[in-house]
Amino acid sequence: MGNMGETVVGIGTRKGLWLARSEDRQTWRVEGPHFLMSEVLTVLFDTRTDPTRLLVGFRSSHWGPSLQHSDDLGATWVEHPEGSIRFPEDTDTALKATWQLVADPHDPAVVWAGTEPQGLWRSADRGETFELNRGLWEHPHRPEWGEGFGGGAIHTVLPNPADAEHMLVAMSTGGVYNTRDGGASWNPGNTGIHAYFQPHDEWPEFGQCVHKVVRDSGTPTRLYAQNHKGVYRSDDDGVTWTSIEAGLPTNFGMTAVAHPSQGDTMWLVPIASDGERIPPAAELQVQRTDDAGATWRTQHEGLPSPSYTNVLRDAACLDTNLDEPGLYLGTRNGEVYASIDGGDSFARIAEQLPDVLCVRAVTLS
Amino acid sequence: MTARVVLPGLLRDLADGAAELPVELGGETALGEVLDLAFEPWPILASRVRDERGQIRRHVNVFVDGEDAKRADGVQTAVTPSSTVHVINAVSGG
Numbered sequence: 001m002g003n004m005g006e007t008v009v010g011i012g013t014r015k016g017l018w019l020a021r022s023e024d025r026q027t028w029r030v031e032g033p034h035f036l037m038s039e040v041l042t043v044l045f046d047t048r049t050d051p052t053r054l055l056v057g058f059r060s061s062h063w064g065p066s067l068q069h070s071d072d073l074g075a076t077w078v079e080h081p082e083g084s085i086r087f088p089e090d091t092d093t094a095l096k097a098t099w100q101l102v103a104d105p106h107d108p109a110v111v112w113a114g115t116e117p118q119g120l121w122r123s124a125d126r127g128e129t130f131e132l133n134r135g136l137w138e139h140p141h142r143p144e145w146g147e148g149f150g151g152g153a154i155h156t157v158l159p160n161p162a163d164a165e166h167m168l169v170a171m172s173t174g175g176v177y178n179t180r181d182g183g184a185s186w187n188p189g190n191t192g193i194h195a196y197f198q199p200h201d202e203w204p205e206f207g208q209c210v211h212k213v214v215r216d217s218g219t220p221t222r223l224y225a226q227n228h229k230g231v232y233r234s235d236d237d238g239v240t241w242t243s244i245e246a247g248l249p250t251n252f253g254m255t256a257v258a259h260p261s262q263g264d265t266m267w268l269v270p271i272a273s274d275g276e277r278i279p280p281a282a283e284l285q286v287q288r289t290d291d292a293g294a295t296w297r298t299q300h301e302g303l304p305s306p307s308y309t310n311v312l313r314d315a316a317c318l319d320t321n322l323d324e325p326g327l328y329l330g331t332r333n334g335e336v337y338a339s340i341d342g343g344d345s346f347a348r349i350a351e352q353l354p355d356v357l358c359v360r361a362v363t364l365s
Numbered sequence: 366m367t368a369r370v371v372l373p374g375l376l377r378d379l380a381d382g383a384a385e386l387p388v389e390l391g392g393e394t395a396l397g398e399v400l401d402l403a404f405e406p407w408p409i410l411a412s413r414v415r416d417e418r419g420q421i422r423r424h425v426n427v428f429v430d431g432e433d434a435k436r437a438d439g440v441q442t443a444v445t446p447s448s449t450v451h452v453i454n455a456v457s458g459g
Contacts, residue, residue: 060413061457062375062424062425062457063413064412064413064422079409082408083412083417086417087418089417093418094417095416095417
């Protein structure tokens with residue numbers, strides 16, 4: 001494991017943020033809450049500069065959305081006095097929440113944000129202030145984008161580490177959109193994704209309910225998508241998709257994570273169906289592939305059974321220990337599980353928290 | 366005369382602990398303008414009460430002399446120089 005430093009897991013819940021910290025990823029202490037009574041929807045550990053910056057997007061049902069950052073891992077927090085993300089006056093729109101914060105792979109000062117309503121934002125000052133991407137905001141499809149149960153938001157932002165002009169975003173419903181010109185223009189990329197819930201056209205250009213998209217670490221143009229009924233792979237950077245659900249116990253789920261250094265390897269957390277949002281056979285589990293979705297294997301040692309909880313869109317992640325990345329799952333009943341053997345076994349590292357909305361983890365060097 | 370904007374306990378830290386903010390008014394003034402004046406030194410406090418369009422947040426209630434502004438004229442509700450404005454978090458949540 002080399003000179004592994006402290007690992008910190010940011011646990012965003014319905015009622016605040018907790019931080020689980022460990023020197024060895026086996027013994028954990030849980031600190032918090034921060035932002036008590038706020039829904040913590042997105043957490044980013046930005047390790048591109050020293051010290052690591054922790055950014056958190058949250059919303060209070062009373063006091064609205066906020067984005068704050070900490071350069072001392074939660075000891076102190078900074079909120080921009082004018083608000084980091086504010087819709088321009090001409091949009092006549094108010095921010096409801098920030099759903100996603102992503103570090104740009106090309107420019108260490110750039111942070112991307114996905115918001116509700118469906119906005120993509122770019123920060124050039126490490127997440128202190130953001131500018132709305134007009135190309136996506138003014139897209140002619142916008143009036144037809146729908147709202148999932150949690151609202152209509154850009155919930156996934158995937159810059160392409162091999163090409164700064166390429167980026168993918170995803171929303172539920174609406175589907176995948178791609179830019180090839182640095183965000184000036186956007187095209188839907190949903191060919192091959194079934195939308196059974198649109199009976200007039202089950203293979204539409206857009207309108208799919210994509211729950212999460214992740215990028216393969218070995219082949220940057222390879223992507224995996226967990227949809228509302230359907231698991232897909234794209235080998236052309238998110239333009240066309242092929243089903244890879246054969247061999248899975250179900251095709252429904254909310255989340256997906258890709259191995260940070262091992263290509264063709266990723267995990268899903270299956271849910272029985274859209275009408276039964278519990279684990280398949282009431283057995284909380286992950287499904288792992290090491291061949292880009294050709295085959296799958298079930299991993300569940302250490303996870304509860306029977307279990308009637310599930311794992312939400314951003315409540316699964318890997319830490320940044322590239323030798324053996326830790327895998328983390330947060331559940332709707334307030335527990336967090338960690339695996340340091342690639343999912344073969346899990347141990348509970350936090351319990352009795354509010355329902356977990358997101359987890360993100362960093363291993364400091 | 367001085368109107369008063371009374372803050373809920375949960376927001377007072379954002380105004381250096383003040384329980385209420387005085388606002389000098391020359392005459393009848395729209396609520397939105399009164400809140401702008403009261404919150405001018407405290408932009409984060411302002412963002413907790415109203416969104417970037419200036420609308421009072423859904424689960425925040427503002428009363429002008431006991432009248433719910435959302436049931437009156439919203440941010441156009443008239444405030445007099447002797448008014449008391451209460452900002453209160455709605456009894457919602459879980």
